[in-house]
Each structure stands twice: as structure tokens, then as C-alpha cells.
Amino acid sequence: MKYMILTFASQHDYQAMAGKAAGQPAWTEADYAALGAFMRAFNQELLDSGELVETRGLSAPVHSRRVRLEQGVPVATDGPYAESEEVLAGYWVVDCTSFDRATEIASRLASCPGPEALRTRAYADVRPIDDHQPDFEG
Amino acid sequence: MDAAEIEDLLRSLTPQVLGAAVRRYGHFDLAEDATQEALLAAASLWPKDGLPIDPKAWLVTVASRRLTDLLRAEQARRRREETVAQWTLTEIEAPGPAGGRPADGDDTLVVLFMCCHPSLSVASQIALTLRAVGGLSVAEIARALLASEQTVTRRITRAKQSIKDSGVPFVLPPGDTGRLDAVLRVLYLIFNEGYASTAGTQLLRVDLAEEAIRLTRILRAIRADYSEVSGLLALMLLVHARHRARAGADGSLIPMAEQDRTLWDRSAIEEGVALVTAALPQGVTGPYQLQAAIAAVHDEAESAHATDWKQIAALYGVLLRLDDNPVVALNHAVAVSMVAGPRAGLTLLQGLEADSRMTTSRRFHAVRAHLLEQSGDRAAALVAYQTAARYATNTQQQRYLQQQIARLCQPV
Numbered sequence: 001m002k003y004m005i006l007t008f009a010s011q012h013d014y015q016a017m018a019g020k021a022a023g024q025p026a027w028t029e030a031d032y033a034a035l036g037a038f039m040r041a042f043n044q045e046l047l048d049s050g051e052l053v054e055t056r057g058l059s060a061p062v063h064s065r066r067v068r069l070e071q072g073v074p075v076a077t078d079g080p081y082a083e084s085e086e087v088l089a090g091y092w093v094v095d096c097t098s099f100d101r102a103t104e105i106a107s108r109l110a111s112c113p114g115p116e117a118l119r120t121r122a123y124a125d126v127r128p129i130d131d132h133q134p135d136f137e138g
Numbered sequence: 139m140d141a142a143e144i145e146d147l148l149r150s151l152t153p154q155v156l157g158a159a160v161r162r163y164g165h166f167d168l169a170e171d172a173t174q175e176a177l178l179a180a181a182s183l184w185p186k187d188g189l190p191i192d193p194k195a196w197l198v199t200v201a202s203r204r205l206t207d208l209l210r211a212e213q214a215r216r217r218r219e220e221t222v223a224q225w226t227l228t229e230i231e232a233p234g235p236a237g238g239r240p241a242d243g244d245d246t247l248v249v250l251f252m253c254c255h256p257s258l259s260v261a262s263q264i265a266l267t268l269r270a271v272g273g274l275s276v277a278e279i280a281r282a283l284l285a286s287e288q289t290v291t292r293r294i295t296r297a298k299q300s301i302k303d304s305g306v307p308f309v310l311p312p313g314d315t316g317r318l319d320a321v322l323r324v325l326y327l328i329f330n331e332g333y334a335s336t337a338g339t340q341l342l343r344v345d346l347a348e349e350a351i352r353l354t355r356i357l358r359a360i361r362a363d364y365s366e367v368s369g370l371l372a373l374m375l376l377v378h379a380r381h382r383a384r385a386g387a388d389g390s391l392i393p394m395a396e397q398d399r400t401l402w403d404r405s406a407i408e409e410g411v412a413l414v415t416a417a418l419p420q421g422v423t424g425p426y427q428l429q430a431a432i433a434a435v436h437d438e439a440e441s442a443h444a445t446d447w448k449q450i451a452a453l454y455g456v457l458l459r460l461d462d463n464p465v466v467a468l469n470h471a472v473a474v475s476m477v478a479g480p481r482a483g484l485t486l487l488q489g490l491e492a493d494s495r496m497t498t499s500r501r502f503h504a505v506r507a508h509l510l511e512q513s514g515d516r517a518a519a520l521v522a523y524q525t526a527a528r529y530a531t532n533t534q535q536q537r538y539l540q541q542q543i544a545r546l547c548q549p550v
Contacts, residue, residue: 018527018536019544032537036390047281054284059531093286 002053002095002129003102007109009089011081013118014060023084024117034113042108046094051105053093061087093129102126141185147193148177152273153356155197157245160308163205166252167298168212170270172205173197177273194242243360246271248308250357253297254321257304262297263324264331265290271356272349282346283331318361322370322426325354329374347378368417369427375410376433379403390534395442407437428457447476464493464502472505480512500529504539511546520546 015022017032027035046052064087066080081087096102106124114122139147155176159169176197190196253267265283268274276294280287311317332347354371361367383397414430432453439445454470467490475483487506496502507522520543527539 014533014536018533019540026540032533033390053286056284057533059533060536063531 001098002093002131003099004127004129005092005094005102005106005109006088006125006127007090008086008123008125009061010086011061011083013086013089014062016115016118018060025115027115031113031115038112042112046092046105051094051096051101053095055090055092057090058088061085099126099128102128139184139189141181144181144184144189148180148197149273150356151194151197152177153246153249153271154194154242155201156270157242157249157308158194158198159201159205160249161245162202163209164308165205165209165302166306166308167302168208169201169205170298172201172208173270175204176201244310246356247360248310250321251311251314251317252301252306252308254317254324255301255304255306256317256320257300258297259293260324260327262293262300263320264328265293266297267324267353268328268349269294271353274349282349315364318364319366321357322366325350325357326370326374326426328353329378347374347381350374351378365417365420365422366424366426368413369424369430372410372413372417372430373426373433375406375413376430376437379406379410379437394436399441402437407434410434411438423456425457425460428453428460432457445476447473451477464490464495464499468496468499468502468505475509475512480509483509484513498529500526500531500535500539502526503529507542516546516550 009017012022012024016024017027017035019026019032043052043055046055061081062079064080065076065078067074067076069075092105094102094105096105103126106126109124112119112122152173156170156173159173160166163169179200180193180197184190184193250267250271253270254263258266265279268279268282269276274282276287276290279285280290283290329347329350332345332350351371351374354367354374358367358371379402380394380397382403383399383401384392386392410430411434414427414434417427418431432450435446435450435453451470451473454466454473458466458470467486471483471486471490474486484506487502487509490496490502503522503526507519507526510516510522511519523539523542523546527536527543530536530539
């Protein structure tokens with residue numbers, strides 16, 4: 001069964017991570033290095049256990065475009081998010097034995113290093129992927 | 139022979155077995171499936187039973203038998219669908235050079251040409267080359283390309299269908315330099331894919347660069363006469379020689395000027411330099427040889443400071459005449475600024491300001507900022523760094539640019 005683990009951050013969070021104070025202190029070089037080391041180890045472990053299908057980090061929300069119909073025509077808008085709005089920041093698709101196992105994997109993200117204020121409000125969501133299998137396939 | 143050695147042997151035989159099967163029976167798409175099944179059978183039998191006397195002949199026999207089964211099944215299916223097409227299971231045996239059997243190398247080359255056929259999408263060319271020539275499994279390709287297995291399977295299936303539909307004959311096309319250039323491009327993209335990094339995953343991907351080098355070596359063994367093949371192999375070796383110095387302990391990328399050059403792979407550099415030195419006087423000098431020559435000048439410098447920038451600027455100048463590409467023009471401007479100072483570089487950048495590929499490029503603005511600061515214009519440098527930061531989509535690059543901005547905001 002496949003599950004998607006999602007993490008969230010705002011434009012302000014991204015800016016702080018890039019070393020620019022934005023309503024919260026900028027990350028130090030050590031903060032950023034610790035994050036990189038944690039993510040590499042985390043991904044390598046999932047790769048070694050054969051559970052990682054894929055993972056991606058998204059660039060800052062400011063680079064987003066939103067496309068929607070306006071008078072029947074698709075129109076793109078740059079930068080649709082407010083700077084403090086938390087939006088999808090990255091995801092993992094894992095293929096594992098149970099929802100509990102996927103949750104266990106996501107729980108390990110709680111030990112991801114970072115500035116304390118960010119750590120206390122950060123969260124990850126786990127969602128089963130709608131992998132439709134016909135019933136007769138057993 | 140242990141399992142890893144058997145796997146290496148099987149991968150090196152993959153294109154030859156596929157080539158032999160297609161040459162005899164046609165049907166590239168089914169022959170590719172049959173070859174994969176023969177390889178799987180060998181991988182499970184040989185470690186237990188030992189190697190057959192002629193491993194390649196064994197694989198060709200098993201693949202041919204399997205192909206016959208697949209063709210029969212296909213024929214039966216067609217008959218059920220009441221089509222009148224008749225399959226011939228007889229050998230088609232295209233005449234080889236001078237009427238004899240084509241050499242193994244020719245088979246491999248034709249397989250490469252088919253995988254990189256211009257009617258296929260680039261993504262399909264890459265996936266099919268890694269599978270049919272590289273002998274990688276779908277799972278391995280998916281992992282290397284950071285794509286899902288379904289995606290890779292679909293790309294390969296679609297590619298084989300296009301080859302089937304196009305009816306490309308399994309023979310070496312006459313006057314093949316255009317086709318050879320297409321193969322070189324795919325190999326170059328595979329190499330670069332090995333370096334493309336997404337957050338936290340760059341360390342997993344070195345293998346693809348090595349696979350590209352292995353495949354280019356195979357091609358060079360067949361077509362050493364085309365000097366761009368040597369040029370590409372040299373370029374890959376000379377760039378890959380630095381891979382151990384490219385990332386810090388924390389995984390962050392280290393620019394060449396700051397790399398610990400004792401970590402550079404001396405034997406790869408020597409081989410690359412020898413290849414490009416031998417290739418340059420041969421025939422027309424193409425873009426891969428020029429890029430290899432530039433990489434060689436970097437690799438041979440004791441330090442960033444001791445780099446022969448004059449030669450690099452001259453080589454980029456020649457490359458620019460072959461390939462009017464703004465990225466090459468940007469590199470040329472950087473090299474010129476190292477020789478003639480920041481103002482000379484800035485003058486060249488002015489010529490690029492109208493190019494929309496440059497106005498939205500983080501690197502263009504970062505280079506411009508650096509040169510402006512060197513020329514003493516801190517205020518303009520700050521604005522240029524801020525523009526660069528607006529276009530940077532990567533957090534590490536963002537961090538670098540924010541550091542420069544913070545530094546320039548401090549009073550001198």
C-alpha cells in the first residue's frame with residue numbers, strides 16, 4: 001500500500017531557512033547543515049528499506065503560479081499565497097505494509113532539527129494513496 | 139565468478155545479445171523483452187550452475203527461443219483477431235559489412251541508434267538506452283531517474299512501440315554522424331542527470347554518471363574514428379574526476395574555486411587529458427572536445443588562482459562561434475573577466491541583457507553582481523544580488539545569495 005507524507009511551510013519559513021530574517025530569526029549555517037544531514041540519513045534509510053518510492057522538496061511558495069478559469073479561459077496568476085500562509089513544502093511517497101508503519105515513518109520527522117519555534121508548530125500529514133485495485137485480483 | 143561479476147558480464151553482453159536477436163529475427167520490441175528474460179534466466183542459473191562455455195551464445199539461444207514463443211503468441215492473438223498478417227519466423231540476416239557477419243560492435247551501435255532514434259522523446263531515449271544498452275532493470279532506472287517504475291515502464295513501452303511503428307530497419311544508417319550526435323546527446327544527458335540533485339538525494343545519484351561513462355566507453359570502442367566520441371568521454375572523465383570534492387560533509391555543493399583539489403581523481407584526469415589531447419588534432423573540433431579542453435585546463439591547475447584563464451577564455455570564444463548559447467556566452471564573460479578584469483566581463487554581459495533566458499536566470503544576475511562588486515559598485519551589486527535571489531528556486535543558492543546581500547548591507 002502506498003502513502004504520501006506531506007510537510008508544510010510558509011514563504012516566511014522559506015526565507016528564514018534561506019538565511020533572511022522574516023518575522024522569525026534566520027537559520028544559521030549550523031541549522032541548515034543539520035537539516036541536510038537529517039534528510040539525507042532519513043531518505044537513505046527509506047531507500048535501503050525499499051519503502052521509498054519518491055521524494056521531492058518544493059521551491060519557495062513565491063515561485064508558484066495558480067491556474068484557474070476566468071470567463072471560461074484558463075488564466076495563470078503568479079504568487080497566489082500570502083507570505084505567512086502554510087502550503088505544501090515537500091512530500092514522500094512510501095510503499096509500506098500498513099498505515100501504522102507509514103505513520104511511524106512520518107513520526108520520525110518530528111526529530112528533524114531546526115529552530116525550536118518552528119519545530120513546535122511543524123507537522124506532517126500522512127494520506128493513503130488511492131491505488132485502485134480491482135477486487136477480483138485478490 | 140561471484141554474483142556481482144556475473145551481473146557486470148550480463149550487462150556488458152546486453153546490447154550484443156539484443157542486437158544479435160534483432161538482426162536475426164527483427165521485431166525490436168519483442169526481442170528486447172526476450173533479451174531481458176534471457177538475462178534474468180542467466181542471473182538465476184549461472185551463479186549456481188557456473189558459466190556456460192560461450193555465455194553470449196547461450197544468451198542469444200535462450201533469447202531467440204523466447205522470442206520465437208513471443209512471436210507465436212503474437213501470431214495466435216492476431217489469428218484470433220482474424221487479421222491476415224503472416225509472421226515469418228525465419229532468419230532475416232541483414233548483410234553485414236563486406237557481406238560477412240557484422241561485428242558485435244556494429245550490433246551494439248545499431249541498438250544505440252534505435253534507442254536514440256529522433257522520433258522518440260528525450261525521456262524515452264534515456265530510459266530505453268539505460269535498459270537496452272545499459273542492461274539496467276526498470277527498478278534501477280526508476281531509482282536513478284527519481285521517477286516511478288510505472289513511469290519508466292510506460293516510457294520504455296511507448297519508445298518500443300514508436301520504433302515498431304516507424305519500421306526502422308536494423309542496419310547501420312549510411313552517413314550516420316547526425317545519428318551519432320543524437321546518441322552522444324543522450325549519453326551526455328544521462329551523465330548530467332547523474333549530477334542533477336534534488337534536496338537530500340544528490341548523493342544517491344553518482345551511479346548514473348558512472349553508467350554514462352561506461353556506455354560512452356563502449357561507444358568509443360566501436361567509433362573511435364569520430365573524435366567527438368572521444369571528446370565526450372574526456373569531458374565526462376574530467377568533470378567526474380572532481381565528484382569527491384563537490385560536496386561538503388553536510389552535502390552542500392562546493393564551488394570549484396573552493397574545492398580540495400587533493401580529492402580530485404588523478405587517474406581520471408590523466409585519462410581525460412590524454413583522450414582530448416589525442417582527439418583535438420583529428421578532423422573538425424566539436425563542442426564536446428572544446429568543453430573537455432576547458433575542463434582539462436581547470437583540472438590541471440594547482441589552484442583556482444593558478445588557472446590558465448586566458449586559455450579558457452579563448453576556448454569559450456571558439457565554443458561560442460559553434461554554439462550561440464547564452465550559457466556559453468555567460469561562461470565566456472566570466473573567463474574574460476578573470477583575464478581582463480570585471481569591467482571587460484560586464485561589457486560582455488551587457489550584450490546578453492536582452493536575452494529573456496538570461497533576464498530570469500539566477501546565475502546571470504549573480505555573476506553580474508559579483509563583477510559589479512569587484513568593479514567597486516557596491517550599490518548596483520546589491521540590487522543585482524537581490525534580483526538573483528528573486529529567481530533562485532533552490533534553498534542552498536538562496537542561502538548563498540542572502541549571505542552576499544547581508545554582507546553588502548553592512549557598512550564598509
